[in-house]
Amino acid sequence: MKKILLLIIFISSIAVNAETIASCEGLKGQSYYPDIGMYTDKDNSGWQDDGISNGKTSVIRNGDSFDILFVDTLGDINSSKDQGAEIRLVMIDKNSFSLTSLFLNASVEIYSFWKNKEGNYRYSLTQVKGGSSLIPKNSLLIGSCSSIKFSWIEEMFGQG
Numbered sequence: 001m002k003k004i005l006l007l008i009i010f011i012s013s014i015a016v017n018a019e020t021i022a023s024c025e026g027l028k029g030q031s032y033y034p035d036i037g038m039y040t041d042k043d044n045s046g047w048q049d050d051g052i053s054n055g056k057t058s059v060i061r062n063g064d065s066f067d068i069l070f071v072d073t074l075g076d077i078n079s080s081k082d083q084g085a086e087i088r089l090v091m092i093d094k095n096s097f098s099l100t101s102l103f104l105n106a107s108v109e110i111y112s113f114w115k116n117k118e119g120n121y122r123y124s125l126t127q128v129k130g131g132s133s134l135i136p137k138n139s140l141l142i143g144s145c146s147s148i149k150f151s152w153i154e155e156m157f158g159q160g
Helices: 002-014 151-157
Strands: 021-033 044-063 065-071 077-079 086-093 094-101 107-113 120-130 138-148
Touching: 021 120, 044 107, 044 138, 065 094, 077 120, 107 138
Parallel strands: none
Antiparallel strands: 021 044, 021 138, 044 065, 065 077, 086 094, 094 107, 107 120, 120 138
């Protein structure tokens, strides 16, 4: 409960016009760990199940800019922008959108959000970690969303 309250306070302190456009959780998937880096060797490299079962992700829109908030495996609330990420909208459709989150020389992340044909909200995190990352890996993780608002697309671009 304390973490939810902190998240609400953090979100409301970002800006008056900020809007939560996606609230998601529970990532599961696969990661490939190459035999490079400080903490990866031949014995523990290769494909592995991966995920953040208790993780939460929210997308915040403020005008024409975005931020990705996430609760990490330690339970800490993080802002991708505050951690130095450059976030860009890269794809939109009436029932989906994708954002990139670039941490220079560390990782590239693609967050995709969609409403499927059954009306369920889902999201994916495609992640490539390398460069200065301690544990290089390539991942594809999928989770569920409790809400995704697509009305911002009409507001921002005049299409929906």
